[in-house]
Amino acid sequence: MQRWAVSPVAIATLLAVTALCACTTISTSHDPLYRAQAHDSEIRVTAQNMQVGIASISIEVTTGAMTDCSEFAVVPGMTTRSIIPCRVGAAVTSNMCTFSGAPAVATCTARVPIQTSTMVTYVASAVATNGQAIKAPEIAYSGGTGQPERIARPVYWHRQLNRVGRIDLGVFPDTDYRTGTPVFVDPYSRFTADLDTILDGAFFNTTDLFANRYTGDRQFFNLWAGPFGANAEGCTRTFTGDAPAVSAIMDGSAILHRNAFRDCGSITGGGGGAGSVDASASDPSWLLVHESGHFLFGLSDEYAGGATSPRCRATTSTRRRRFASRRHPGPVRRPVSAVKSGPPVSGAS
Numbered sequence: 001m002q003r004w005a006v007s008p009v010a011i012a013t014l015l016a017v018t019a020l021c022a023c024t025t026i027s028t029s030h031d032p033l034y035r036a037q038a039h040d041s042e043i044r045v046t047a048q049n050m051q052v053g054i055a056s057i058s059i060e061v062t063t064g065a066m067t068d069c070s071e072f073a074v075v076p077g078m079t080t081r082s083i084i085p086c087r088v089g090a091a092v093t094s095n096m097c098t099f100s101g102a103p104a105v106a107t108c109t110a111r112v113p114i115q116t117s118t119m120v121t122y123v124a125s126a127v128a129t130n131g132q133a134i135k136a137p138e139i140a141y142s143g144g145t146g147q148p149e150r151i152a153r154p155v156y157w158h159r160q161l162n163r164v165g166r167i168d169l170g171v172f173p174d175t176d177y178r179t180g181t182p183v184f185v186d187p188y189s190r191f192t193a194d195l196d197t198i199l200d201g202a203f204f205n206t207t208d209l210f211a212n213r214y215t216g217d218r219q220f221f222n223l224w225a226g227p228f229g230a231n232a233e234g235c236t237r238t239f240t241g242d243a244p245a246v247s248a249i250m251d252g253s254a255i256l257h258r259n260a261f262r263d264c265g266s267i268t269g270g271g272g273g274a275g276s277v278d279a280s281a282s283d284p285s286w287l288l289v290h291e292s293g294h295f296l297f298g299l300s301d302e303y304a305g306g307a308t309s310p311r312c313r314a315t316t317s318t319r320r321r322r323f324a325s326r327r328h329p330g331p332v333r334r335p336v337s338a339v340k341s342g343p344p345v346s347g348a349s
């Protein structure tokens with residue numbers, strides 16, 4: 001009886017190739033992810049080549065005014081407003097970092113001043129000391145809109161890649177960001193501060209186990225911020241004003257809220273679902289991952305003994321699946337509740 005399904009020679013060869021692999025990898029992020037006001041942003045690009053080291057990293061940054069695309073009207077004067085934004089007046093700057101000593105891991109940053117209604121895109125590339133080059137997909141983000149507008153505000157948008165192949169996640173402020181807020185505090189800025197923390201903890205988090213799927217697969221996601229108009233209370237979610245049009249083009253919508261109630265998400269696979277996330281909780285990034293498991297991927301709560309989370313209610317949704325044929329990345333099909341380290345939620349039996 002043959003002991004090896006794959007010959008020892010083949011395995012040894014595979015291990016040798018792996019050990020000798022001079023693969024170059026690149027990752028990109030920007031900080032803050034999103035602010036709807038003038039601010040300085042830092043784009044950070046990290047490249048790695050454990051065998052021969054990194055020679056250089058370049059970041060090409062393009063900025064311009066974010067619009068609703070009405071300037072591209074086929075018939076002058078006819079409104080052709082788009083939810084997905086356009087950009088006009090683009091200006092390009094190039095940033096180059098060169099490294100001596102062939103570091104295995106190298107980081108290059110670029111500071112970008114952003115005004116309200118600015119849209120930024122950046123393309124990063126790296127070259128290893130052996131000449132091997134790698135280029136990351138273009139990322140777009142914005143400084144919000146100058147006024148309430150029916151525009152999806154890019155937070156982390158693969159602008160040049162077909163949205164059919166990406167998962168569009170919209171994050172909306174609940175109306176309770178406007179309640180109990182002193183008049184001199186911009187309620188939308190309170191929302192963007194929470195959004196930044198929560199998305200950072202879910203999609204740019206290499207520390208916590210619950211975030212490893214979304215962080216590792218974030219190239220499959222577009223992240224957007226929505227306007228005011230959403231409201232969640234218990235398992236009731238409403239979208240009014242400019243929010244419905246923005247939510248309608250998302251595969252899923254998360255409503256961040258600050259008043260206390262048990263979060264809830266529709267069990268909706270293939271697009272069009274929504275759920276709530278308590279931004280005042282101690283672990284809102286985990287809540288986002290959990291609830292989006294319901295409203296993005298149709299997953300039910302799967303706790304030991306068949307109980308549901310005392311902090312979450314999931315409801316079935318009859319909303320039409322807009323992208324029933326869309327292919328989602330495989331790893332996130334797993335029950336999201338199962339990837340959190342330790343017991344899912346205290347009290348779940």
Ligand SMILES: [Zn+2]
Pocket residue numbers: 290291294300301309312313314
């Ligand atoms: Zn749940």
